[in-house]
Amino acid sequence: xxxxxxxxxxxxxxxxxxxxxxxxxxxxxxxxxxxxxxxxxxxxxxxxxxxxxxxxxxxxxxxxxxxxxxxxxxxxxxxxxxxxxxxxxxxxxxxxxxxxxxxxxxxxxxxxxxxxxxxxxxxxxxxxxxxxxxxxxxxxxxxxxxxxxxxxxxxxxxxxxxxxxxxxxxxxxxxxxxxxxxxxxxxxxxxxxxxxxxxxxxxxxxxxxxxxxxxxxxxxxxxxxxxxxxxxxxxxxxxxxxxxxxxxxxxxxxxxxxxxxxxxxxxxxxxxxxxxxxx
Numbered sequence: 001x002x003x004x005x006x007x008x009x010x011x012x013x014x015x016x017x018x019x020x021x022x023x024x025x026x027x028x029x030x031x032x033x034x035x036x037x038x039x040x041x042x043x044x045x046x047x048x049x050x051x052x053x054x055x056x057x058x059x060x061x062x063x064x065x066x067x068x069x070x071x072x073x074x075x076x077x078x079x080x081x082x083x084x085x086x087x088x089x090x091x092x093x094x095x096x097x098x099x100x101x102x103x104x105x106x107x108x109x110x111x112x113x114x115x116x117x118x119x120x121x122x123x124x125x126x127x128x129x130x131x132x133x134x135x136x137x138x139x140x141x142x143x144x145x146x147x148x149x150x151x152x153x154x155x156x157x158x159x160x161x162x163x164x165x166x167x168x169x170x171x172x173x174x175x176x177x178x179x180x181x182x183x184x185x186x187x188x189x190x191x192x193x194x195x196x197x198x199x200x201x202x203x204x205x206x207x208x209x210x211x212x213x214x215x216x217x218x219x220x221x222x223x224x225x226x227x228x229x230x231x232x233x234x235x236x237x238x239x240x241x242x243x244x245x246x247x248x249x250x251x252x253x254x255x256x257x258x259x260x261x262x263x264x265x266x267x268x269x270x271x272x273x274x275x276x277x278x279x
Contacts, residue, residue, distance in 0.1 A: 018060065018244075020063055045261075049262040056090055057082050059090070061109075075113060080114060098125075102128055145188055150171075161199070172207050175210055195216040
């Protein structure tokens with residue numbers, strides 16, 4: 001994960017800016033355009049707005065897939081534009097399949113599209129994770145894989161805490177088993193939300209050396225107290241994702257969406273610094 005940690009240290013920021021474009025929430029001047037054109041313009045503006053404050057960006061692939069071939073063209077162009085700005089990209093694809101199918105997904109997002117990291121669903125076991133790690137190692141971009149361990153959505157506990165031992169603990173142990181050293185952190189990281197602090201603390205107990213990608217900050221209700229429970233012994237080990245509260249900050253500020261996103265990113269970065277999070 002050295003690409004992520006290098007950028008985080010250079011900028012003194014653990015913020016990952018999520019780009020989840022919903023055309024119905026775009027500013028009025030963009031909603032008159034065809035959706036693909038509006039999406040490209042909106043996302044490019046956001047990317048440039050957050051570049052100074054974010055350690056990485058996370059692209060939610062579904063919002064580009066829904067636009068068909070044009071959307072996937074935008075997805076690829078944004079990845080390359082982010083790289084031009086020296087921003088690593090997490091492709092939030094949450095794929096979960098095995099063997100040649102998993103390998104094909106990995107080649108697509110890490111190879112063809114060029115993302116630095118991907119998110120992976122481990123429900124089908126090691127076979128669903130290892131092909132992504134192998135592709136990340138082949139690409140050698142200093143990236144890796146973030147495995148879903150303890151997610152931030154409201155119903156997560158219905159499955160992730162329904163067994164003995166809980167499924168999230170089994171997923172954490174899989175992360176620990178598969179990761180290989182890549183700088184200060186293994187190349188297998190974990191998605192652990194900030195919305196369930198007690199579960200996050202247990203995930204950190206199980207994964208003391210892993211890098212966490214922590215969603216749920218901001219619009220989903222997560223705050224700095226949830227971030228603190230995820231920190232490792234050195235006060236690091238966490239990258240915090242914030243999406244809607246940055247993307248759509250203009251809705252409550254009555255200013256240009258790019259200016260509002262820039263200010264929201266700066267404010268979030270500063271909040272996370274105050275929480276003591278660093279890499």
